[in-house]
Amino acid sequence: MRDDQTFLYLNAADIAAIDLDPNEAREAVLEAFRAHHEKRIIAKPKLTLEIGPGHSFQTLCSAWEESGFAANKWLGMAPASPSSELPGIHAVIALNDFASGRLVGLLDGNVITAVRTAAMSAAAAQYLALPTSRTLGLIGCGLQARFHIAAMKAVLPGLSEIRAYSRTRRSAEALVQEAQESGWNGTVSDDAETAIRNSDVIVTTVPMSSGLAPFLDPAWLAPGSFLSAVDIARSWQPHDLRRLEILVTDDHAQQHESPPISPELGRIGSFDADLAELASQAKPGRADNEQRAMFIFRGVGLADLAVAARVFAAAEAKSIGQRLIR
Template sequence: MSAAPVFLSAAEVQRHLGGCSRLLAPLEAALANFSSGHAGGVAQPVRTVVPVARHRGFLGVMPAYSAAEDALATKLVTFYEGPRAAPAGPSHQATVLLLEPSTGALLAVMDGNVITAKRTAAVSAIATKFLKPPSSEVLCILGAGVQAYSHYEVFTEQFSFKEVRIWNRTKENAKKFADTVAGEVQVCSSVQEAVTGADVIITVTMATGPILFGEWVKPGAHINVSECGSAGSSSASGTTVMSRLPSRRQRGSLCQAQAVAGSFQCRCRCPFPGTFSAPGSKLHLPFHMDAPFSKPVIAEPPHIRPFESGCL
């Protein structure tokens, strides 16, 4: 008879994982394995999303297997766009299931919220290491939620920025962020003020329309685009929207974008895109996004494959 699975709460996951920086080496190896295709031994299908239309929610299922670690896991994540029965609760909730690959037996049920926050920030840091401009001095964070804190943690540990700025739709939350984290953070009153002259930009919002426009971005700046709301929809609701994004890719090939009402809108359900290089600026998108892209620029093909996993 199989042993009962282990249950790990958020506090226990936090204790075992430690800081985001601890995840950098194994995640960079996982990215390399995924980019190697079949030889890398990573099997990771496109995320499946089940709409919960009655409650304006979604259930996402994200399985993956890595031959290098002989690890089999799946992440279950729910996210809601509107008011819920418990409005004070998080809009995103995740659980990670670890399975015995040889038998399929359930080994562990883990809180996935901490894993998601740390993993996403760590992957953004990996992309930034390779793509940021030399001598980057100014970091800008758009948004002041959970992902903002995890990104700030790893970015200030791994990089030396002389100035950190933050903007949030609710300025009080931006001020709270600045008062909470270690180090000096400048609270900005507008997105344009925050991003002007920034070398590295991180977007971690739930914006429902374009918030960042290309003419505001410093040539050569690196942008990490995170957070998502609706999955696979053709609307911009609940997504972080960028104005200078290239066309997107599904399963290793660039997908076609269509001009819709003066903006670009992806028509497919992509996995989380990987790293793209656009003329003059570089974009990293660790999250799934189906959003209109206004004033797009043509990008060269990404040089690494997209990687999505709350499990590895």
Template sequence: MTLVLTASTLESLASMTETITAVERGFGDIARGTALQPGPLSLHLPSSEARYLLMAGLAESQGLAAVKLLSDIPANHHEGLPTQRSSILLADRRTGETLALLDGRVPTRIRTAAASAVASRFLARPDSSTLGLVGAGALAIAHVEALMAVLPIRKVVMWSRSASTLAAFKAGTAHHQIEVVRASSVQQVVEEADVLCTLTPSVEPLVRGEWFRPGLHVNAVGARPRPTHREIDSEGMRRSRVFVDSMPTAIEKSGDLMMAVAEGVITIDDVEGELGGVIAGDVTGRESEDDITLFNSVGIGMLDLAIGRLLYDAAVLHGLGTSIDMSR
């Protein structure tokens, strides 16, 4: 039987703490060779800006093969539709049975924030207390919860162009015991942050490396999955010790990285390594208090597999979702 899980069903099935643990384990499994993380397949036609990405993963300990179809369609914005939609398919690694089909919106949001938390746990200064957010949507709210789970965050400085988004952010984070400050500019956010998360679908860089101060950790998260869109300028990439979630994926999808390479400011060899290698102890993370570290988070199928395992098991435990016999 295949379990179909809608967005509303998935909303509260996994805690952020559980997700962070699962994501950290997933990154480590890739480095240890007990999980396979291939590069993504990006499909597009010259007649449209739309891209369709296939993101896959295979894991021994979770007992799953998984694939997500991510549709990235900028033109949907003009129709009042989501610009990104996705679905995740989970299959039993041993038997090949299709176990579940999940709407991708909730899992992607949660696992993306959890990935930033894992990167911050291993790369940020342990005493980091001020979180800077460029962008204040649902992903920003998830990042507050995730970062508070791994660092002593007491203050959030955030920026957004939208007053309604800022109001929703304040409402969504009101239960946390933190000071929230609305910044007048992106520069203010960068200069005040100990940990900076960039969470916008930006085409041109909003964040400039000249604003980085010693000791900063950056999670570059929001740019669309294409090598011509970025949030961080080339100077920011040059000044940082850069880590990625997956090297083949970053080369295919990361404008932050590939545009800096194209401009001759850095090379691919300047990337320190994958986050999984830091977790496994094979790659050196932060070396000093003054290091500027940057995690280029472009999204990998193994993280969809990790959160998919959590959500599927919780749904089965609580009797949620709709079961369908796909073989009939």
């Protein structure tokens, strides 16, 4: 059968088996953001259909001639109870040949999303975290936290201790145990404030749920700390965010097209830089050891494309996945 009549399907197990190196994922994301700054990538802000709190459907698309691909991620999000074993996000990525438009790959989007999100946090940390960072604080202990442990260790090899806090202590204990098996020192914090005050790098991954109220205070961040708000800062009290010395987002246009985080944050120019400006060195990162830096990001399709392209290439090289007929 002619190859143009088939496409490669990669399920979650296939992508996990590829085990993309965190350093490679981070560099792929940075390369894409540099290309975006130089207008070599076409990427649109995500389109969102809001159904209710924590319940939406989204599409993220981008095209990058140099990579040879265009990609579209389609995902659905719905609130999940803390006791549920099911993920709250269900995503798939379609990968098309840039020149012909032909569908060449269909990839499970959940694992790709986890890898690219952690890679984006690590990319920001490369410019905003202190190289001497030793302690990683995790507020939220699900899938995203697990991928962030590896990604942050890769970019900040001095990290050696984890402080974990979760609404359910059981999930924090499980995460710490896994980290200890990988050589980390780890403790479960009884409250979020303790974890944040005693951490050099913080990652918050609090899922959206009905009635969720911001419960984290930016004043808890220690001088010199770096925070990646994977949860779009929904867990953070918004009124004091602009008092932090550095606020960075992934893409100014994406942030501008999304619901504002606070009255001070949302419009073009309300963030000090975006990731494309950091990656291309158009804007400086950290200027001294006392600045508190926060990365608040929505997620853009070009990051999904960058990681999906690397995973697809690795799958073809290793003959992983299943060929399906269109």
